[in-house]
Amino acid sequence: MSAYPHAVSAGWFPIATSRKLRGKPLARMLMDTPLVVFRGENGPAVLLDSCPHRNVALSAGCVRGNDIECPYHGWRFAADGRCTATPGAISPATQRARAMPVIERAGLIWTTLGTAPFPCLPPIISAPGFDQFWWEIPSSRAGLADAVENLLDPAHPHFLHPGIVRSAKIRRPVDVTVRFQPDHAEAIYVENSRPSAWMPRLLEGVRTIGIGRFMPPSTAQLIFEGPDGVRLAISVFFTPETATSVRPFAHFATPRRLAPAIIKRALLIAFHVPVLRQDQAMLRKQTENIARLRRANYALGPLDPLRPAITALMAGDTLAAAEQRLTLYL
Ligand code: FES
Ligand SMILES: [Fe+2]
Known part of the structure; x- marks a missing residue:
C-alpha cells in the first residue's frame, strides 16, 4: 500500500519546467521513486533512474x-x-528500463506513478493580457500537506x-468566506485596504480581495485583486519527492502593463x-520536530479552516458544498 494519500499516489505531477529540460538529463524524485527526465528528438521521456544492467x-x-545512454557500458x-543499443553486441539486450507516462503541458513536464489518464489541469492565469513565468523552486524539506498549507496560511506571515x-504591529479586521466545493476549497479575504507590509504594497498597491485556493492533488493558488482586477496570481504545483521533501513549481501572472516582463520576473x-x-x-x-516526535497531532486553530479540506481532498474524498464566514484580524 502506498504511503501517500490516494489522490496523491494516483496523481500527475510536474517534474521539470520545459525551459530547464534542454540537453542534459535531470535526476528527479517522485514519491520515493528516482526518475530521470530527458528530452529526446521526439520530445520528453521519463524513465526509472536506474540502468537495468x-x-x-x-x-x-x-x-x-x-x-538516453548509460555512462557505464x-x-x-x-x-x-x-534497449536500443548494447555496444559490443550484434543486437541490443532485451531488458527494458521502466518507462513512465509523460506529458508536456503549460510549460511543465508531467508524469505519474499511477495509471490514470492526464487530468484537466487546475487553471493558471494564462490570459493574453498577463505576463507570466515559471519559477522552479529548490526542494524543501516538508510534508506535502504542510507545504501546501504554508502557502495558504494567513496566520504565520505576521x-x-x-x-x-x-505588519507585525497593525492588524485589521478582514471578512473571510471559506468555501468548500466537491473538488476544491478556498478562502476569500475581503481586505479593501492598502496592505500593511512593504511587499504587497509595492506589488499590488490597494488590495481589495485575496483568495487562497487548494485543488487536489497538491495545487495551491493565491490570487490578489485590486480595484481594476487581478494584480498578482501565484499558482504552485507541489511535487512530493519523499514523505518529507517537496519540489514546488510556482507560476506567476501579472497584468501586462507597468514594467517589462523580464524586469517583473527578476x-x-x-x-x-x-x-x-x-x-x-x-x-x-517543523519536519524535523515531527520526526523527533514520530507521531504528530495537528490542533485545528480558528485560523485553520482549510487544513481538514486539504487533507480530505488529498485522500481522494469529495467535499460537501458548504460556506463558512468568519472575521479574522490580519
Ligand atoms: S550499468 Fe548501464 S550499461 Fe552497464
Ligand atoms: Fe510564508
Whole structure:
C-alpha cells in the first residue's frame, strides 16, 4: 500500500519546467521513486533512474538522439524503455528500463506513478493580457500537506515575515468566506485596504480581495485583486519527492502593463526569495520536530479552516458544498 494519500499516489505531477529540460538529463524524485527526465528528438521521456544492467543512474549519462545512454557500458534506452543499443553486441539486450507516462503541458513536464489518464489541469492565469513565468523552486524539506498549507496560511506571515508580507504591529479586521466545493476549497479575504507590509504594497498597491485556493492533488493558488482586477496570481504545483521533501513549481501572472516582463520576473523572484527562505527554514524545523516526535497531532486553530479540506481532498474524498464566514484580524 502506498504511503501517500490516494489522490496523491494516483496523481500527475510536474517534474521539470520545459525551459530547464534542454540537453542534459535531470535526476528527479517522485514519491520515493528516482526518475530521470530527458528530452529526446521526439520530445520528453521519463524513465526509472536506474540502468537495468548494473543499476547505475541513467541521469549521469547523456542524450543520444531519441535515447538516453548509460555512462557505464553505454546501453541506450528509448522513451518507452526499450534497449536500443548494447555496444559490443550484434543486437541490443532485451531488458527494458521502466518507462513512465509523460506529458508536456503549460510549460511543465508531467508524469505519474499511477495509471490514470492526464487530468484537466487546475487553471493558471494564462490570459493574453498577463505576463507570466515559471519559477522552479529548490526542494524543501516538508510534508506535502504542510507545504501546501504554508502557502495558504494567513496566520504565520505576521510572525515569520513581519513587515514583508504582513505588519507585525497593525492588524485589521478582514471578512473571510471559506468555501468548500466537491473538488476544491478556498478562502476569500475581503481586505479593501492598502496592505500593511512593504511587499504587497509595492506589488499590488490597494488590495481589495485575496483568495487562497487548494485543488487536489497538491495545487495551491493565491490570487490578489485590486480595484481594476487581478494584480498578482501565484499558482504552485507541489511535487512530493519523499514523505518529507517537496519540489514546488510556482507560476506567476501579472497584468501586462507597468514594467517589462523580464524586469517583473527578476523583481518578483528577488522579492520572494527572502520569504521563501523563511518559509523553507520553518518547514524544515517543523519536519524535523515531527520526526523527533514520530507521531504528530495537528490542533485545528480558528485560523485553520482549510487544513481538514486539504487533507480530505488529498485522500481522494469529495467535499460537501458548504460556506463558512468568519472575521479574522490580519
Ligand atoms: S550499468 Fe548501464 S550499461 Fe552497464
Ligand atoms: Fe510564508
